[in-house]
Amino acid sequence: MSCPICGQETRKSYRPFCSKRCADLDLANWFNGSYAVPSTEPETPEDAPQETGETPPRPH
Template identity: 60%
Template sequence: MSCPICGGDTAHTVRPFCSKRCADIDLAKWLNGSYAVPSQREEDAEATSEQAENQPYRPH
């Protein structure tokens, strides 16, 4: 199994990551909203598009 962040070999203590650093990077992506579970509800799609229009552009 390879690390989903960097592709390196996983370490047993921080599995499925290779290091604490990659685990922390993954956690930060969840906390800042980079990862999201798509919704099939129409209301959610409208709210998301309105939020995207109101937020300034943020480069990665």
């Protein structure tokens, strides 16, 4: 398995990374927004559909 940051061979103590440096770089990418988990929620409340007072259908 290779490190997802630099491509070198991984080390057991830092898996899936090769070093603490690469692990920290990956964490920094999450913190600064380089990585993101997609969402179906609107970004602003104005983009959200208006409440109708009806309860949404429940899955079966």
